Amino acid sequence: MPKASDIKKGSAIEHNGKVFFVKEISKLTPSGRAGATLFRMRMYDVATGSKADESFKADDMINLADFSRRSATFSYVDGNEYVFMDSEDYTPYNFNKEAIEEELLFITEETQGLQILIVDGAPVAIELPSAVDLEIVETAPSIKGASASARTKPATMTTGLTVQVPEYIANGEKVKINTTEHKFMSRA
Structure with missing residues (x-):
């Protein structure tokens, strides 16, 4: 069993008899000497899709x-459902748009x-994946000779996105584009 400090975004954990998917983690460090570091996790119940916010001490043991x-x-897209196909056995997986709204900013048919x-x-x-290739559809005109500056x-x-x-x-x-930091990395 890992400690709360070892849990990463995207983990599936068991808590209060339910299975949750960890969507966000924030670390809270109190300023006092005796204060323990807290990890606040925004989780979604796998069965119902309901949101839950829980705080754990860094050394709390959590079941994966x-x-x-x-x-x-x-x-393809089917109304409000996004359908993904398993690469090995072609099983379709349906996701509601709201459930994967953040991830959709990085997903194209070529991803x-x-x-x-x-x-x-x-x-x-x-x-x-850690990085994806996306095409730019709108930006200011390029400036020749601008490669020397960091603007x-x-x-x-x-x-x-x-x-x-x-x-x-x-x-x-x-x-x-780096998918975790939402930042430009290089030309594709």
């Missing part, structure tokens, strides 16, 4: 839930390396 990861690709987290036979979350400008991707890119990047270019 049994889950599996399956490689998948984005297939490779997606993982579906499955708990008790049901898909609960999408795990993104940036906002750029909107095909998925609607807006990130800061260097001034020399132009519309229509593919760029590599």
Whole structure:
């Protein structure tokens, strides 16, 4: 059993007899000497989809839930449902738009390396690769000779994600975006 300080975003844990998927973790460090570091976790109940916020001390022991990861690709949109196809046995996994709204900013039909987290036979979350390639659809015109400066400008991707890119990047270019930090990494 890992400690609360070892739990990462995207983990499936058991708490109060239910299985939760950890969506966000924030670390709270009190200023006093005797205060213990707290980890506040925003979790979603796998069965009902309800949100729960819990705080754990750093050395609290937490049970990890049994889950599996399956490689998948984005297939199509069916109303408010997004359908992903298992890369090995072609099993479809449906997700409601609200459940994966944050991840959708990085997913296109060409996105490779997606993982579906499955708990008790049901898909609960999408795990993104560390970086994805996206195309810029809107940004200010590129400036020649701007590669020497470190100035940036906002750029909107095909998925609607807006990130800061260097001034020399132009519309229509593919760029590599870090999915955890939401930052430009390089040209694709």
